[in-house]
Each structure stands twice: as C-alpha cells, then as structure tokens.
Amino acid sequence: xxxxxxxxxGLSDETVLEMYETMLLARKIDERMWLLNRAxxxxxxxxxxxxxxxQVGAAFxxxxxxxxxxxxxxxxxxxxxxxxxxxxxxxxxxxKAEDPNSGGRQMPGHFGQKKNRIVTGSSPVTTQVPHAxxxxxxxxxxxxxxxxxxxxxEGSSNQGDFHEGANFAGVHKLPVIFMCENNKYAISVPVxxxxxxxxxxxxxxxxxxxGYTVDGNDPLExxxxxxxxxxxxxxxxxxxxxxxxxxRLTAHSSDDDDRAYRTQEELAEAKAKDPIISFANYLKEVGxxxxxxxxxxxxxxxxxxxxATDYAEKAPYAxxxxxxxxxxxxx
Ligand SMILES: Cc1ncc(C[n+]2csc(CCOP(=O)(O)OP(=O)(O)O)c2C)c(N)n1
Ligand SMILES: [Mg+2]
Numbered sequence: 476x477x478x479x480x481x482x483x484x485g486l487s488d489e490t491v492l493e494m495y496e497t498m499l500l501a502r503k504i505d506e507r508m509w510l511l512n513r514a515x516x517x518x519x520x521x522x523x524x525x526x527x528x529x530q531v532g533a534a535f536x537x538x539x540x541x542x543x544x545x546x547x548x549x550x551x552x553x554x555x556x557x558x559x560x561x562x563x564x565x566x567x568x569x570x571k572a573e574d575p576n577s578g579g580r581q582m583p584g585h586f587g588q589k590k591n592r593i594v595t596g597s598s599p600v601t602t603q604v605p606h607a608x609x610x611x612x613x614x615x616x617x618x619x620x621x622x623x624x625x626x627x628x629e630g631s632s633n634q635g636d637f638h639e640g641a642n643f644a645g646v647h648k649l650p651v652i653f654m655c656e657n658n659k660y661a662i663s664v665p666v667x668x669x670x671x672x673x674x675x676x677x678x679x680x681x682x683x684x685x686g687y688t689v690d691g692n693d694p695l696e697x698x699x700x701x702x703x704x705x706x707x708x709x710x711x712x713x714x715x716x717x718x719x720x721x722x723r724l725t726a727h728s729s730d731d732d733d734r735a736y737r738t739q740e741e742l743a744e745a746k747a748k749d750p751i752i753s754f755a756n757y758l759k760e761v762g763x764x765x766x767x768x769x770x771x772x773x774x775x776x777x778x779x780x781x782x783a784t785d786y787a788e789k790a791p792y793a794x795x796x797x798x799x800x801x802x803x804x805x806x
Contacts, residue, residue: 477760525724528750532697548584565787572793604640630661645682648713658723691719
C-alpha cells in the first residue's frame with residue numbers, strides 16, 4: 476500500500492474525502508457551465524479547471540469560521556470550501572436576482588458573500604491584494620484573531636498592486652497569505668514571456684517574507700504549506716508568499732480560442748496530470764476510496780449540480796429598475 480501522506484499532516488480519512496468531493500463538485504459545476512454557455516443559456520464562463528487541488532488544499536488549511544478570503548475569478552474551490560453553494564454559483568452564472576454575489580450585476584467569478592467572509596473583488600486584476608493587506612492591517616490594529624488569504628494568477632503577480640501589497644505586509648508583519656495560482660498562461664501569454672525570474676516565489680525575499688513553490692496538482696502539498704503559513708501568521712510572524720504550479724485546462728474563458736496559441740499535445744500532457752484523477756488514485760492507493768464510494772460521491776455531486784442548474788434557470792431576473800439600487804442614496 477502507498478504511503479499515507481494525509482495522516483502525517485493530521486488529516487482524517489473523512490477530511491480528505493471531503494476535499495476530494497469539493498474538488499469534484501467545483502469541476503462538475505464548471506463543466507456544466509460550459510455546456511450551458513455553448514447552449515446559449517449563460518453568457519460567460521471563466522474556469523477553475525486544473526486548479527481545484529490548489530484551491531481546495533489551501534482553503535482546507537484555513538479557519539473557515541474566522542479567516543477572510545479574497546479570491547480571484549477562478550477560485551470556485553475556495554468559495555465552495557468557505558460555504559458558497561452550487562445554487563449560489565449557478566444563480567450568478569444565470570445572472571439572476573437571487574445571486575448572492577451581486578444580484579446578477581457582475582460577471583460570474585466576481586465572488587463575494589459577507590456571511591462567509593468572502594470579500595468581493597473588482598474586474599481589474601490584483602486589486603484584491605491591497606484589499607487583503609488592508610483588512611489584515613485593520614485586524615491587527617483592532618487585535619482581532621483572523622488572517623487574510625488572497626489569490627491571483629502569475630500574470631497578475633506583475634501588477635503594481637501585488638508588489639505594493641506584499642511590501643506593505645512585509646514591513647508591518649501582517650497576517651496575510653499571498654497565493655499565486657500559476658497556471659502557465661495569462662490569456663494567450665505563456666509564463667516564459669511573463670516573468671523575468673524563474674519562480675514567482677523568488678520575489679518573496681524582496682518583501683521580507685518566506686516564499687515557497689509547490690505542486691499545485693497535489694492538494695496535500697498545498698494544504699501543508701498553507702497550514703504552515705497560517706500558523707506563522709497567527710503567531711504574529713507575518714506574511715508568506717506561496718506559488719502553486721498547475722495548468723489551465725480550459726481556454727482563458729468562454730470567449731477565448733486557445734487553439735490559436737497552444738498545442739493540443741501540450742494540453743494532452745497536462746490533462747494526463749489532472750489533479751482530480753491523481754487525487755482519486757492516491758485515495759484508492761491508501762485504501763480510503765473504493766470504486767463504489769467514488770460512484771456514490773459522483774452521484775451526490777451530479778445531483779447537486781442538476782438541482783442548482785434547474786433552480787437557477789427557473790429563478791427570476793432582477794427588476795430592471797434595480798440596476799440603480801446602491802448607486803444613488805435613497806430617501
Ligand atoms: C488590470 C487589468 N489588466 C488586464 C485585464 C484583462 N485580463 C483579465 S484576466 C487577464 C489574465 C490574467 O492572467 P493571470 O494573472 O495569470 O490569471 P489566469 O487568468 O491565468 O488565472 C487579463 C490580462 C484585467 N482584468 N485587469
Ligand atoms: Mg495565469
């Protein structure tokens with residue numbers, strides 16, 4: 476039998492199965508969204524596919540009762556772990572009035588849900604980074620017990636917002652975890668044309684914090700490094716920069732044709748390392764997952780995806796005049 480790595484991290488069999496189910500749920504919601512988009516039922520999709528292990532591994536290492544997350548548009552695995560439901564996500568995809576993220580105003584992927592401490596983001600990439608730093612500063616000043624977790628792509632790590640936020644957090648030793656989800660592309664630009672350094676994590680030294688690069692296809696590796704970063708933050712030792720390396724398995728979005736800039740061979744090679752399949756294989760090797768249980772989980776996931784789709788498709792749109800709500804002061 477293969478080495479049981481999750482026990483060594485203090486993770487129970489139930490917890491790793493829950494991680495697997497959350498990764499699969501994110502994948503199946505995402506796949507359904509592409510079908511709905513191609514059927515002309517929803518306007519836009521931006522995918523988590525290929526990044527579920529990094530997202531779920533990281534989110535499970537945080538405290539879901541008190542930490543704040545500032546996700547970026549691909550982070551379905553993070554928001555599902557923090558309590559957003561498939562129905563919430565589908566309501567957003569269909570842009571319906573009941574969408575908790577923005578009442579159908581924003582494009583999907585602009586996650587925000589106050590009750591689960593998921594902080595809403597803007598469309599310009601990386602603006603969430605200084606927001607995460609500011610929330611961590613406020614928490615420190617008010618002696619509150621939480622950390623902030625912020626994610627962004629490797630392309631976004633070249634924006635000024637990243638460098639300003641990281642420097643400020645390093646100077647003030649703020650409880651922030653910066654996680655760069657390196658998926659090798661920024662739309663059509665490959666990583667070699669984005670970064671002058673070898674790794675995004677090489678930048679950590681410039682901001683006085685530790686930096687780590689881990690396999691983003693392995694949820695347990697990501698869990699381990701994020702857990703250590705969370706422990707450091709809670710001890711008052713400041714921020715950490717983590718880079719998870721994986722691969723974007725879909726086109727940039729439903730409006731992009733990736734055949735114009737990457738080969739089918741490259742994509743097939745990445746698909747052979749699909750994190751959901753490799754995690755299922757690990758769980759089978761250590762005797763936690765059986766074929767029977769795998770089917771049971773898939774059935775449960777698909778039931779949720781179907782129910783969420785039906786509910787959101789039937790749900791009403793917002794009244795047109797609601798577009799002006801929260802724009803002007805109301806008497
Ligand atoms: C400031 C800004 N510039 C450009 C864009 C357009 N844009 C949206 S996503 C994206 C690529 C970002 O790449 P990366 O950070 O690697 O994230 P990924 O999409 O690969 O996950 C760009 C250029 C934007 N939204 N905001
Ligand atoms: Mg990228």
